Amino acid sequence: MLLIPCPWCGPRDEAEFHYGGQAHVAYPEDPAALSDEEWARYLFFRDNPKGLFAERWSHTAGCRRWFNAVRDTATNEIHAVYRTGEPRPVIA
Template identity: 70%
Template sequence: MQLIHCPWCGPREEVEFHYGGQAEIAYPENPSELSDREWAEFLFYRDNPKGPFAERWNHSAGCRRWFNAVRDTHTYRFLGTAKLGEPLPQPKAQRDEEVRI
């Protein structure tokens, strides 16, 4: 079981949290003016990198608050968390993750 650090409650088991998608996605200013294609792109198309990625999470079984996190999508390891409105955590270099051939 992995521990996720809630900015308000501290470390808790991952079963207490729900994933909320990519962080820092702004809602369209005039959604009624978007074409079907533009609306679909807003709703469904997100980045999918391998490595550190900014995400939004909810502590659904605890304080029920939303927060941002940076998680390595390759290892699933959380690299940092922050309250909404605070700067996103900057991932630390991972010395033990060298690629060997």
């Protein structure tokens, strides 16, 4: 079980959260102008790194807010959490 530090509520059990996939995937400026392939790429293609990964989580059983976390996909260690709208912190 992961212990995830919600930026509002503090450390809570993983069971209280829902996963929201890769963070910082921007909605296309002009979706109508995209080709089907570009649209599909926006919808379905995500990074799958081994190592640090910025991802979205929602504290569904708590404050019900979305936030971002930088997690190491190899070790599950969470290096940083930050609120929506804040830039991804630089991790050495």
